[in-house]
Amino acid sequence: MRRVITFPLPCGGAGYCGGCAVRVLSGMLSEPTREESLTKAFKQGYRLACQARILGDVEVELIKVAPMATVSGVMPEIPLDPVIAKFRNGDMALTRALRRPSISFESLGFRENGSLLGLAIDLGTTNISGALLDLESGETLVEGFVRNPQISKGADIITRLEFALEGELEELKSLAISGIEELAYKLSEASGVGVEEISSVAIVGNSVMHAFLLGLDVETLAKAPFRPSIKHWTSGPLSEIGFQKLGDAWALIPPPLEGFVGSDALADLITLELLNVRRPSLLIDLGTNSEVLLLTEEKILATSAPAGSAFEMNVPSGVGGVRGGITRVRMRDGVFEIEVQGEPLGFTGSGLISAIAEMLRNGVISHNGRIVEGEDIEVTRGPLGPIKLTQLDIREVQKSVAAVYSAWRILLEKFSLETTELDAIYMAGTFGSNVDPEDAIQIGLLPDTDPNRVVSIGNAALSGAKVLLLNKKSREIANKIISEVIHVDLASEPSFKEEFVRGTFLQRR
Numbered sequence: 001m002r003r004v005i006t007f008p009l010p011c012g013g014a015g016y017c018g019g020c021a022v023r024v025l026s027g028m029l030s031e032p033t034r035e036e037s038l039t040k041a042f043k044q045g046y047r048l049a050c051q052a053r054i055l056g057d058v059e060v061e062l063i064k065v066a067p068m069a070t071v072s073g074v075m076p077e078i079p080l081d082p083v084i085a086k087f088r089n090g091d092m093a094l095t096r097a098l099r100r101p102s103i104s105f106e107s108l109g110f111r112e113n114g115s116l117l118g119l120a121i122d123l124g125t126t127n128i129s130g131a132l133l134d135l136e137s138g139e140t141l142v143e144g145f146v147r148n149p150q151i152s153k154g155a156d157i158i159t160r161l162e163f164a165l166e167g168e169l170e171e172l173k174s175l176a177i178s179g180i181e182e183l184a185y186k187l188s189e190a191s192g193v194g195v196e197e198i199s200s201v202a203i204v205g206n207s208v209m210h211a212f213l214l215g216l217d218v219e220t221l222a223k224a225p226f227r228p229s230i231k232h233w234t235s236g237p238l239s240e241i242g243f244q245k246l247g248d249a250w251a252l253i254p255p256p257l258e259g260f261v262g263s264d265a266l267a268d269l270i271t272l273e274l275l276n277v278r279r280p281s282l283l284i285d286l287g288t289n290s291e292v293l294l295l296t297e298e299k300i301l302a303t304s305a306p307a308g309s310a311f312e313m314n315v316p317s318g319v320g321g322v323r324g325g326i327t328r329v330r331m332r333d334g335v336f337e338i339e340v341q342g343e344p345l346g347f348t349g350s351g352l353i354s355a356i357a358e359m360l361r362n363g364v365i366s367h368n369g370r371i372v373e374g375e376d377i378e379v380t381r382g383p384l385g386p387i388k389l390t391q392l393d394i395r396e397v398q399k400s401v402a403a404v405y406s407a408w409r410i411l412l413e414k415f416s417l418e419t420t421e422l423d424a425i426y427m428a429g430t431f432g433s434n435v436d437p438e439d440a441i442q443i444g445l446l447p448d449t450d451p452n453r454v455v456s457i458g459n460a461a462l463s464g465a466k467v468l469l470l471n472k473k474s475r476e477i478a479n480k481i482i483s484e485v486i487h488v489d490l491a492s493e494p495s496f497k498e499e500f501v502r503g504t505f506l507q508r509r
């Protein structure tokens with residue numbers, strides 16, 4: 001008998017959330033993929049329905065995995081030793097803490113009747129993602145995201161920096177706070193607890209988001225050599241920086257690494273470290289500000305690439321990651337086939353990359369990005385009219401690809417490494433994790449390698465923020481990572497311009 005069983009696919013089948021776990025009772029499945037082997041579900045003996053292929057008759061038991069990870073990524077296993085909220089009247093205030101080089105956990109007092117709820121936040125340029133944690137059991141109760149309200153002041157960090165320098169830093173700070181509080185409220189409501197019960201909050205983000213949140217002077221980030229405002233851990237009650245609903249919660253805010261490479265990249269690295277990944281490998285977190293890190297036995301090279309917002313939504317045909325966003329495009333006999341949930345409205349970032357890659361394969365656009373026939377290309381029709389890939393879409397993606405390409409090229413050159421020597425390329429971030437590796441390789445966004453070496457790890461920054469709350473010793477791991485990192489300022493590299501120009505060509509490399 002043939003029966004179609006529908007699975008929940010919280011991460012869309014990218015293979016990092018473990019939400020589609022099954023227990024195999026009999027029969028054979030294909031070898032686990034790299035994504036699958038990194039998940040907790042796999043380590044507990046389950047297989048992932050979105051990754052495994054059936055090799056004959058198979059009997060499986062569907063596992064009801066409690067709250068699904070929807071916005072975070074692969075989660076390493078760590079012993080539970082949580083940071084529990086802890087302050088009493090008279091404890092060190094955050095405003096004073098900002099002027100201190102470091103505060104140890106031991107210096108924090110226990111709060112009377114403190115609850116055991118923690119909130120992990122990844123403060124992104126476009127989205128703010130969060131996870132509400134039960135610190136007693138280590139379970140994630142609920143996850144979600146909101147748009148960063150700072151978008152009203154500019155889609156990218158450069159525009160927002162200019163805004164801050166014009167005297168509007170306070171406004172950016174209060175927008176960040178309102179976004180985090182809105183998310184906290186949303187997550188609390190979804191899990192039936194009060195916002196005021198959240199006692200510990202770990203917040204990671206890029207260097208600019210970090211400075212805005214803490215209301216720090218951004219002068220040093222606005223001009224070469226682009227240094228973060230502070231480089232030490234900060235912690236204290238959130239009321240001290242203007243939070244209201246979360247004012248009583250204790251904040252733990254790791255330092256940015258260097259330049260625009262923030263504590264979100266540090267959190268990515270914490271996750272990878274705890275997953276014991278092999279080196280050398282690349283870690284790429286794609287976003288408006290993309291971080292590219294090369295992990296070698298000796299050191300970690302880190303840089304950031306201003307990829308712009310083409311990957312996220314800011315192109316004429318982009319709609320972002322919404323229902324109706326086309327996620328994949330293929331051509332068969334000259335006809336476009338699309339993957340989309342619901343009626344098509346436009347392209348997601350991964351759909352845009354997929355469309356461009358497929359048109360390159362089929363000679364519809366050339367390697368210099370020009371549409372061969374000169375006209376915008378109609379891919380499909382939606383309820384609002386034809387959906388076209390335009391020349392402007394392609395040009396914007398070319399610039400984003402060039403930024404990321406030049407970053408990994410320059411880092412590999414520094415250690416004289418060939419792409420063939422990389423054990424794996426870890427794709428972090430919700431967008432990066434959903435890009436088809438074949439498509440990304442086709443347009444030169446990623447090195448030309450075996451697509452099986454490209455491993456999606458989801459929002460590993462949010463996972464790293466969770467780790468910081470769940471185990472105090474993770475801070476030691478973080479400090480060890482910080483000591484290994486060497487920052488590379490792309491703009492001051494002699495080969496940058498040449499690599500950038502080469503990167504605008506859409507081809508395998």
Ligand code: FES
Pocket residue numbers: 008009010011012013014015016017018019020021048049050051
């Ligand atoms: S849907 Fe299979 S791991 Fe996320």
